[in-house]
Every structure is written in structure tokens, then in C-alpha cells.
Amino acid sequence: MKSRAANPKGTIQRHLSRFLLVFVFGALFCASAAGLDRDRTITELHHTAWTDVQGAPGHITAIGQTSDGYLWLGTLTGLFRFDGIRFERFVPRPGSNFISNGIYSLLATPDGGLWIGYVFGGVSFLKDGILTNYGVPEGLPAGRVRNFARDAEGNIWAAIDGGLARLEGERWHQIGAEWNFPHPSSHSVFVDKEGTLWVATQDTVVFLPRGARSFQNTTEQNGMVPMMARSPDGSMWMAEVGKAVRQMKLPGIDLRSIGPEVRVGSKALLFDREGALWITTIGDGMRRVPYTDRLRGQSIAQFGNEAEIFTEKEGLSGNYIYTIFEDREGNIWIGTANGLDRFRESDIVPVRLPPGDMHFGLAANEGGEVWAVSMTREIFKIRGSTPTHLEIGRNGVPFKDEEGTLWVGGGLGGQEIFRLQGDKAQDIKKLNLNLPYFNINAFFKDRLGVFWVSVTQGGIFRLKDDVWEPYDRQPELPKSTLIVATVDSLNRKWFGYSGNALTVIDGDNIRTFSPEDGLRVGDVMVIRERNGHVWVGGSLGVAILEGDRFRMLSSEGSQSFNGVSGIVETSDGAL
Numbered sequence: 027m028k029s030r031a032a033n034p035k036g037t038i039q040r041h042l043s044r045f046l047l048v049f050v051f052g053a054l055f056c057a058s059a060a061g062l063d064r065d066r067t068i069t070e071l072h073h074t075a076w077t078d079v080q081g082a083p084g085h086i087t088a089i090g091q092t093s094d095g096y097l098w099l100g101t102l103t104g105l106f107r108f109d110g111i112r113f114e115r116f117v118p119r120p121g122s123n124f125i126s127n128g129i130y131s132l133l134a135t136p137d138g139g140l141w142i143g144y145v146f147g148g149v150s151f152l153k154d155g156i157l158t159n160y161g162v163p164e165g166l167p168a169g170r171v172r173n174f175a176r177d178a179e180g181n182i183w184a185a186i187d188g189g190l191a192r193l194e195g196e197r198w199h200q201i202g203a204e205w206n207f208p209h210p211s212s213h214s215v216f217v218d219k220e221g222t223l224w225v226a227t228q229d230t231v232v233f234l235p236r237g238a239r240s241f242q243n244t245t246e247q248n249g250m251v252p253m254m255a256r257s258p259d260g261s262m263w264m265a266e267v268g269k270a271v272r273q274m275k276l277p278g279i280d281l282r283s284i285g286p287e288v289r290v291g292s293k294a295l296l297f298d299r300e301g302a303l304w305i306t307t308i309g310d311g312m313r314r315v316p317y318t319d320r321l322r323g324q325s326i327a328q329f330g331n332e333a334e335i336f337t338e339k340e341g342l343s344g345n346y347i348y349t350i351f352e353d354r355e356g357n358i359w360i361g362t363a364n365g366l367d368r369f370r371e372s373d374i375v376p377v378r379l380p381p382g383d384m385h386f387g388l389a390a391n392e393g394g395e396v397w398a399v400s401m402t403r404e405i406f407k408i409r410g411s412t413p414t415h416l417e418i419g420r421n422g423v424p425f426k427d428e429e430g431t432l433w434v435g436g437g438l439g440g441q442e443i444f445r446l447q448g449d450k451a452q453d454i455k456k457l458n459l460n461l462p463y464f465n466i467n468a469f470f471k472d473r474l475g476v477f478w479v480s481v482t483q484g485g486i487f488r489l490k491d492d493v494w495e496p497y498d499r500q501p502e503l504p505k506s507t508l509i510v511a512t513v514d515s516l517n518r519k520w521f522g523y524s525g526n527a528l529t530v531i532d533g534d535n536i537r538t539f540s541p542e543d544g545l546r547v548g549d550v551m552v553i554r555e556r557n558g559h560v561w562v563g564g565s566l567g568v569a570i571l572e573g574d575r576f577r578m579l580s581s582e583g584s585q586s587f588n589g590v591s592g593i594v595e596t597s598d599g600a601l
Contacts (some may be wrong), residue, residue, distance in 0.1 A: 061299035061356040062371055064316040068334045070411050072372035075343040077365035081113045082343075086361030088173075089351035090132035092140055097353065099361065100129035100142065105152075108366070122157040125150060133174035133182070141182060143171025149184060149198075165198040167191055172252060173214050178221035178236055185212040190225055206240040207232065216254040218262075226251035226264065231274060246274050253294045257318060258301040261285060265292035271305045271313075286321035288313055290328055294350045296358070304358060306347035311337030312360065340378075343367050377411045380404075388592075389424040389432055397432055397446070399424040405434065405446070416449045425512075427471045435479065436466025443469060443477065457494055459484060468511035470519075478519060480508045486521075502536050503529055514555040522550025528562060544576040545569055547590075556595040563590030568601075 062071060076082035088100035098116075099106040104127045105116045118124065128145035135141065139153035147168050149160040160166050169187025176182055182193040190201040190212040201207045209227040216224045221236030231246040231254075250267045257263060262274040263285070271292050273285040288305055290313060296304040305313040314334040315321065326332045338345050344362030351359045360367040379386075379398065389397045391407070398406045398413065399422060406413040422436040434451075435443035441464065444451040457466070457479065464481040471477050477489040478497075486497040486508075497503075504527040511521045519531040528539040528550050539545045547564030554561045560571035567587045569576040579587060579601075595601050 061352075062302065062358065062369065064300050064302045066371070066375065067316075067411075068312070068314045068336045068369070069340060069378050070375045071369045072374070072376075073336075073341055074368045074370075075341055075365060076113070076367075077343050080365075082365040083113065083115075084344075084364055085348070086366055087130050087145075087348045088132040088143075089349055089359050089361050090134040090140060091351070091353045092134045093136065093138045095354075097359065098132055098134070098140055099366065100132045102128050102145065105129055105142065118152070118157040119155050122159075124157070125159055125161070131171050131173045133176065135176060135182075141174050143174060143184065143186075145170055147171065147186075147188075160198060164196070165191070165200065167198075167200050169211075172212070175215040175217045175223065177217050177223055183215050183217075183223065185215040185225065187211055190215065204239075205234070206242075213251050214253050214264075216256075218256045224254055224262065226254060231262075231264070244274070244276050246276065253292075255295050255297050257285070257297050257303070259319065263295060263297070263303070265295045265305070267291050267293060267308070271295050271303075281323075283322055285318045286315065286324040286326050286332070288315065288326045288333055289330075293348055296350045296352060298352050298358060299356055304350055305333070306350050306360065307345070309346050311335065311340075311342050311345045312347065375411045377408055377413060379406060379413055380415075387422075387424040389426045391426075391432070392430055397424055399434055416446075418446075418449065418451050423466065423468060425470050428473065433469075433471065435469045441466065443479070455489065457481065457487070459487065459494055468508060468521075470511055470513050472513045472519060473515075473517040478511065478513075480511055480521070499536060504538055509550055510553055512553050512555075514560065520553045520560075522553050522562065522564070524549045526550070526564070526566075528553075539576060543574075544578065546578055551591045552593050554593040554595065557599075559595060561593045561595065561601070563587070563593050565589060568593065 078084065083099060083101045083103060083106050085102040086099050087102060090098045092098060097108040099108060105124065107114045107116050125144050125148035126146055129142055130145045131143035133141040137153070139151055142150040142152060147161070147170065149166055149171055151158045162168055167186045167188030172185045174182060174184050184191045189210060190207060191198045192201060211228045212225050213228065214226045218224065223234040225232050226248065229247065231244050231248065232241040233244065234241050248264065248266055249269060251264045252267060254262060254264045262276065263272065264274055265271045268291055270287050270289045272287040275281065275284065290305060290307045290310060292306050293308060294306045298304060303315040303318050307313065310328065321332055324332060329335065336342055342362065343366065344364030346363040347360055349361040353359065358369040385400065387399045391397060394409065396408045398408055405416045405418050407416055422434040425433045427433065432446040433443055434446060441457050443455045445453040455477070459481065461484045464484045467480055467482055469477065469479040479487050481487065485500045487494045488497055503521065504523045506523040506525040506527055509522050509524060513519050521529045526541060526545060526548055528545055530537055545562065546566060547562055547569050548566030550562060550564045552563040562569045562576065565588065568579040568590050570579065593601065
């Protein structure tokens with residue numbers, strides 16, 4: 027620790043360099059290769075939405091990832107490539123053209139190629155910038171190409187409104203009676219880990235075991251099924267446009283052990299690599315069931331709380347969703363009518379508080395809890411990422427004293443300080459000041475147990491013998507607006523002001539720091555002391571006290587520290 031304290035700049039810069047590398051890499055597709063933690067709710071995952079504001083196309087009907095890492099987006103207005111930052115409309119080489127702009131399905135292959143299926147019929151294969159088109163003359167059935175599958179032998183299959191097709195050499199072959207497939211249409215095709223090919227037709231599901239040449243029937247009766255998936259336990263699932271997402275009721279299955287039925291119309295579903303079930307809806311956003319095995323036999327209503335819900339209200343780019351895709355790094359991508367969404371894990375877990383509250387102050391409680399105190403309305407106790415509203419009817423600015431007691435003062439119209447005991451306000455201390463109007467904007471209790479309070483249009487007061495007295499050396503303090511105040515382990519009182527002014531009261535000594543003393547943080551928003559370091563953050567940066575002067579914190583490159591409103595120094599020296 028001695029070397030860290032002697033050179034905090036080097037320590038902080040090392041941490042910042044590591045952070046910036048992670049940030050830039052994460053801006054592409056970085057996430058845990060193990061997949062998304064099922065024990066985090068969908069709102070605790072890191073979510074990003076791209077719409078036309080960020081250059082994303084709308085009506086994303088299909089998503090694929092080629093071996094070079096690019097994400098490909100099939101839309102009703104063409105094919106786009108995305109590198110995690112920039113969307114680029116793809117234009118084939120001169121001499122070749124897409125069959126149409128309306129793209130409905132995509133499939134990336136291990137050799138770096140990309141299969142493209144169109145809304146109004148036809149298929150293209152894109153590789154090394156060369157586009158090869160297929161249509162009815164090449165044996166392809168007519169109609170919308172709904173999706174593709176690649177079997178264990180590398181054969182490409184296509185589910186098409188006009189039938190089921192398989193690529194054989196340079197031509198497509200429509201599957202018929204010789205394969206025991208008499209169905210006139212196919213809506214989706216899927217290959218499981220054992221190499222079994224599953225096909226959803228206009229009214230049932232059939233399957234072809236690996237190496238077989240004759241499809242077998244199931245007893246499953248269904249409507250339109252645009253997608254199928256297999257869960258980690260081996261069960262087969264399907265999305266029905268007009269009904270629900272559910273496990274298939276295949277022969278030999280004990281119906282008492284069947285998975286839940288989520289009653290939403292859906293175009294796509296996905297079991298991620300950790301086993302969570304993701305469900306798209308047609309107008310109601312996303313649903314997610316982390317553990318389907320815990321809900322066996324249940325029917326989950328459209329807005330039932332057994333399934334997690336994520337919609338435009340929570341930040342989704344659109345409630346009408348066409349497709350879902352898991353990339354190689356375990357990120358989940360959603361294609362909506364309005365843009366593109368990504369869910370990934372992050373070291374930072376958001377805590378969702380009710381809308382309408384703002385200007386929160388935070389204080390840590392023993393046992394891992396955090397108090398979040400709103401300046402406008404409410405107080406919440408947070409454990410993990412779950413907030414619990416405390417029915418106190420008060421609000422304000424939080425301060426935890428050296429005994430670990432949480433005090434709250436002020437707030438919107440608040441003119442009192444109280445101690446939070448459990449879920450109740452105790453030891454209420456009213457500020458009976460001879461002022462026409464005031465609010466508490468900062469307060470603390472010093473190491474001798476004396477309360478210091480700054481009020482609007484009144485200055486600083488101290489509580490002595492249950493009487494609030496004005497601080498007798500007020501004229502020696504800055505005249506600008508006081509924003510933040512605190513006390514450190516040496517019982518020094520710190521006051522931060524607008525206009526880059528910081529005052530410390532140390533016994534009978536008062537000193538105000540300014541740019542001449544190295545302080546250039548702008549409006550002082552936060553003051554923190556730990557391990558003998560005094561940190562100050564503000565609208566223009568961060569500074570550390572070294573001796574009797576401040577030194578501004580800098581970073582390698584162009585990264586700045588503007589708008590700092592909170593600082594934590596951890597026990598290992600990271601800032």
C-alpha cells in the first residue's frame with residue numbers, strides 16, 4: 027500500500043488502461059463465452075438498443091454471424107453488416123445483384139459463406155463477395171424462404187412456402203414422396219445435436235433421423251410454426267404465431283413432466299447456452315424463462331409474472347420482434363421492427379427503480395445493503411439488485427455516521443434531519459431557523475457528534491444543546507453555492523462549492539482551495555477520503571490532495587473525467 031499511496035497516479039492509470047481495453051473490446055461483441063447468467067433477471071443484463079438514430083435499419087427479419095465475426099442483418103430493405111459500432115449496407119460486387127431487397131432468412135456456414143432467403147422467393151449464397159442466386163429454374167420451390175438448416179453432413183435445407191428443399195450439388199431438390207414427405211409446405215426446419223432434422227409443416231411436425239431417407243410423423247398438431255428449438259434436457263420446443271411457445275408433445279413423453287406453455291404469439295424462440303428460454307412476441311416485446319424445469323405443467327398467461335418481460339417501456343427498440351440470435355460469445359441479439367437489441371453480461375448490474383424518482387444519494391449499510399435516498403420522493407433499501415420501498419413518507423440527502431447509522435436530511439421542502447431505524451424515521455431534529463424559506467442541501471455529523479447543516483439562502487448551521495446556531499465564521503467561507511459537504515477521519519470538515527471552490531475547516535484553521543492550489547475540477551460534486559487520500563470530483567475532472575496542493579488526475583489518451591458525481595477507492599487501490 028505504501029507504493030500505491032506514494033504514486034496514486036500510476037495505480038489509477040493502470041486500472042483505467044485496463045478498463046478502456048475492456049470497454050473498447052466490449053463495444054464489439056465481448057461477453058462471457060459461458061453465456062448469460064440465468065440467476066440474473068433480464069433487467070439485470072446489460073442491454074443496448076440501436077435504432078435509426080444510431081444508423082440501424084428497421085424491420086430486421088434475420089440475424090447471422092459469419093466466421094470473420096461480422097454480424098449480418100437481413101431486413102425488408104436489404105442486407106446490412108454490423109461490426110458492433112457501424113452499420114453498413116452491403117452491396118454485391120459489380121455484375122451480381124440480390125434477387126430482391128426483401129430478405130427473410132439467413133444462415134452462416136463454417137466456410138465463411140452466408141445463405142440468404144427472400145420474402146418473395148429465391149435464395150442467394152454470398153462468399154468472398156461473390157453472390158450466387160438460385161430460383162425456380164435451379165429446382166427451388168416457389169414462395170417465401172422461411173429459414174435454413176445445415177445438417178451433420180453439411181447439407182443445406184430450406185423451409186419454403188412451396189415445400190421443403192435440399193441443395194444437391196449446384197441444384198436444389200424438392201423433397202417429396204420418395205422421402206415420405208407428402209406435405210405441400212414447410213414453415214421451419216431445425217437440426218438438433220444428434221443430427222435429427224425436424225420440419226414444421228402447415229399442420230404438424232415431422233423428423234428425419236441422421237442417415238435416414240424417410241421422414242417420421244409425430245402426433246403434434248399445430249398452426250404456423252416459424253421456429254423450433256431444443257432445450258438442454260433434450261426436449262423439443264416450438265413457437266406458434268397464433269397461440270403460444272411450448273414443448274412439443276411427442277410420443278413417449280410423460281405429460282406431467284412437460285415444460286410450461288407461454289401463451290404469447292411468437293415468431294422466434296431460443297434456448298441460450300446456459301439453458302434460459304428466450305421468447306419473442308408479436309407486439310409485446312420479449313419474454314424470458316430462466317428455468318423452464320421449475321415451471322413444469324404450468325400455463326403462463328400473456329403478462330404472467332412467471333416469465334420475465336422486457337418491452338419498449340424497459341428500453342427495447344421495438345415490441346414487434348422478428349428474430350433472435352445467440353452469437354459465438356454468448357450475446358443475445360434481437361431484431362425488431364424498429365432496430366437491433368443486444369443483451370450481454372456486465373460487471374455492472376443495473377438497479378431498476380420506479381420511474382419519477384430522481385437525484386438519488388447512496389449510502390452503504392452493513393451486510394451488503396445499500397440505501398438509495400431520493401431528493402424528490404422515496405427511500406429504497408437495495409439488496410443485490412432488488413430495491414425495497416420503505417414507507418416512510420420522507421426523503422432527502424443521506425449521510426452515514428461513523429457508528430454506521432443512516433441519517434437523512436432535507437429533500438423537496440424538507441426542513442428536518444432524522445435517523446433511519448429499520449423502516450421508520452427516529453430521532454427527528456427539526457431546523458427551527460429564523461428564515462422565511464430554506465431547504466437542506468448538505469449535512470453531516472462530525473466525529474464529536476455535532477451536526478453541521480447547509481441550507482439554501484441561510485448558510486451553515488450547527489446543532490448545539492438542541493439549538494441550531496449559525497456558524498460564526500461564515501463570512502470567511504466562499505460566497506458561491508454550496509453543493510456537497512462531508513467530514514473525514516481526522517474530523518476535518520470539507521465543503522465543496524460551485525465555481526471550483528473547496529474549503530476545509532481543520533480545528534480553528536480555515537482554508538479555501540482554488541485553481542492556484544491545483545484544483546481545477548469545476549463545480550465540486552463529490553468529496554471522498556480513504557486510505558489517507560482525499561479525492562475531489564466535479565464537472566471538469568478529478569483531483570487528489572498531495573501535501574497542501576491538489577493534483578488533477580489525467581489518463582492516457584483522450585479519455586476525460588468530466589461530470590464526476592461519485593468516487594469510490596477500493597481496498598486494493600483501484601479508483
